[in-house]
Amino acid sequence: MGGIPSSYDMTLHGGVGVGLSGGIAVDIRNIPTIHLAVDTLPDIHISVDRLPRIQLGLDPIEIRLTRLPDLRMHVPLKFGIGLSVLGMELMNVGLCGEAQVITEPYHPNPCEDCRPEIGLQRDVDLFHALSPALEEAA
Numbered sequence: 001m002g003g004i005p006s007s008y009d010m011t012l013h014g015g016v017g018v019g020l021s022g023g024i025a026v027d028i029r030n031i032p033t034i035h036l037a038v039d040t041l042p043d044i045h046i047s048v049d050r051l052p053r054i055q056l057g058l059d060p061i062e063i064r065l066t067r068l069p070d071l072r073m074h075v076p077l078k079f080g081i082g083l084s085v086l087g088m089e090l091m092n093v094g095l096c097g098e099a100q101v102i103t104e105p106y107h108p109n110p111c112e113d114c115r116p117e118i119g120l121q122r123d124v125d126l127f128h129a130l131s132p133a134l135e136e137a138a
Contacts, residue, residue: 068103069103070103070104070105071101071102071103071104072100072101072102072103072104073100073101073102074098074099074100075098075099075100075101076096076097076098077095077096077097077098077099078094078095078096079094079095079096080092080093080094080095081093081094081095
């Protein structure tokens with residue numbers, strides 16, 4: 001029964017000449033030819049007779065939304081409506097602003113309340129708050 005050899009014997013034939021004349025000279029003669037090659041390869045056959053069936057699937061996922069989260073989302077908007085002829089712009093009107101998506105109970109911020117009496121009261125409160133500073137500057 002053959003196995004993997006654990007030791008190898010190798011013999012090299014040749015000669016080495018060394019001459020010393022005014023210096024050191026090393027000369028190697030008759031280097032043997034070493035032949036390293038794979039002459040034949042064994043026949044290798046690979047085949048697949050049957051492949052296993054592969055199935056991928058997901059279990060049912062159930063998502064229930066009982067209540068929308070409280071959310072106030074600001075969406076910046078910019079629209080442009082224009083008229084151009086042969087690539088030359090003749091007229092353009094731009095509209096910009098902000099839309100809001102609100103799913104929380106709506107209570108306007110101070111800057112969003114546009115009722116005239118609220119706006120007027122806000123201006124009066126601002127005037128009273130700034131009047132001492134205005135009197136000192138004068």
